[in-house]
Amino acid sequence: MFQQDGEEFREKYKSGEFDVVEFALEAVQQFIPAATWRWVGGKHEAHVYAVTVCSILVTYGVLTSHELYRVKKQLVQKIQILKQLEQVIKRD
Numbered sequence: 001m002f003q004q005d006g007e008e009f010r011e012k013y014k015s016g017e018f019d020v021v022e023f024a025l026e027a028v029q030q031f032i033p034a035a036t037w038r039w040v041g042g043k044h045e046a047h048v049y050a051v052t053v054c055s056i057l058v059t060y061g062v063l064t065s066h067e068l069y070r071v072k073k074q075l076v077q078k079i080q081i082l083k084q085l086e087q088v089i090k091r092d
Contacts, residue, residue: 009062021067024053025074032078047082051075 013020027050054071057063063071 009060028074
Protein backbone atom coordinates (compact mmCIF):
# COMPACT_ATOMS: atom_id res chain seq x y z
CA MET A 1 0.00 0.00 0.00
CA PHE A 2 2.67 2.51 0.98
CA GLN A 3 4.73 1.99 -2.17
CA GLN A 4 1.76 2.82 -4.38
CA ASP A 5 1.04 5.88 -2.24
CA GLY A 6 4.70 6.80 -2.53
CA GLU A 7 4.56 6.79 -6.31
CA GLU A 8 1.55 9.11 -6.32
CA PHE A 9 3.20 11.31 -3.71
CA ARG A 10 6.40 11.43 -5.75
CA GLU A 11 4.52 12.51 -8.87
CA LYS A 12 2.73 15.25 -6.97
CA TYR A 13 5.52 16.65 -4.79
CA LYS A 14 8.74 16.00 -6.67
CA SER A 15 8.10 17.68 -9.96
CA GLY A 16 8.56 21.09 -11.43
CA GLU A 17 9.97 23.74 -9.16
CA PHE A 18 9.19 22.07 -5.81
CA ASP A 19 11.08 19.03 -4.52
CA VAL A 20 9.76 17.79 -1.19
CA VAL A 21 13.00 15.93 -0.41
CA GLU A 22 15.10 19.07 -0.81
CA PHE A 23 12.52 20.96 1.24
CA ALA A 24 12.76 18.38 4.06
CA LEU A 25 16.56 18.40 4.06
CA GLU A 26 16.67 22.19 4.10
CA ALA A 27 14.12 22.31 6.94
CA VAL A 28 16.24 19.95 9.04
CA GLN A 29 19.33 22.03 8.29
CA GLN A 30 17.65 25.34 9.11
CA PHE A 31 15.55 24.35 12.12
CA ILE A 32 18.03 22.12 13.94
CA PRO A 33 21.11 24.30 14.30
CA ALA A 34 24.48 23.06 15.46
CA ALA A 35 24.10 24.50 18.96
CA THR A 36 24.54 23.11 22.45
CA TRP A 37 22.36 25.62 24.26
CA ARG A 38 18.59 25.79 24.39
CA TRP A 39 17.77 27.22 20.98
CA VAL A 40 14.02 26.80 21.12
CA GLY A 41 11.55 28.58 23.27
CA GLY A 42 7.91 28.52 24.10
CA LYS A 43 5.94 26.89 21.35
CA HIS A 44 8.74 26.58 18.80
CA GLU A 45 8.16 23.26 17.04
CA ALA A 46 9.67 23.71 13.59
CA HIS A 47 12.41 21.19 14.38
CA VAL A 48 9.77 18.58 15.23
CA TYR A 49 7.91 19.22 11.96
CA ALA A 50 11.14 18.97 9.97
CA VAL A 51 11.86 15.51 11.40
CA THR A 52 8.21 14.53 10.91
CA VAL A 53 8.34 15.38 7.20
CA CYS A 54 11.43 13.17 6.85
CA SER A 55 9.61 10.37 8.67
CA ILE A 56 6.63 10.63 6.32
CA LEU A 57 8.91 10.50 3.28
CA VAL A 58 10.52 7.31 4.56
CA THR A 59 7.24 5.70 5.63
CA TYR A 60 5.53 6.28 2.30
CA GLY A 61 8.46 5.01 0.25
CA VAL A 62 8.92 8.30 -1.54
CA LEU A 63 12.71 8.31 -1.38
CA THR A 64 15.13 6.71 -3.77
CA SER A 65 18.04 4.86 -2.15
CA HIS A 66 20.28 7.90 -2.67
CA GLU A 67 17.71 10.27 -1.17
CA LEU A 68 17.20 7.90 1.76
CA TYR A 69 20.94 7.95 2.40
CA ARG A 70 20.97 11.77 2.33
CA VAL A 71 18.02 12.04 4.75
CA LYS A 72 19.52 9.43 7.08
CA LYS A 73 22.91 11.14 7.05
CA GLN A 74 21.36 14.54 7.81
CA LEU A 75 19.27 13.19 10.69
CA VAL A 76 22.13 11.19 12.20
CA GLN A 77 24.20 14.38 12.30
CA LYS A 78 21.40 16.11 14.23
CA ILE A 79 20.63 13.36 16.78
CA GLN A 80 23.18 14.56 19.32
CA ILE A 81 21.91 18.13 19.03
CA LEU A 82 18.33 17.00 19.65
CA LYS A 83 19.47 14.87 22.59
CA GLN A 84 21.27 17.85 24.14
CA LEU A 85 18.20 20.03 23.60
CA GLU A 86 16.03 17.48 25.37
CA GLN A 87 18.43 17.37 28.34
CA VAL A 88 18.51 21.18 28.60
CA ILE A 89 14.72 21.39 28.47
CA LYS A 90 14.41 18.79 31.24
CA ARG A 91 16.72 20.89 33.45
CA ASP A 92 14.67 24.06 32.92
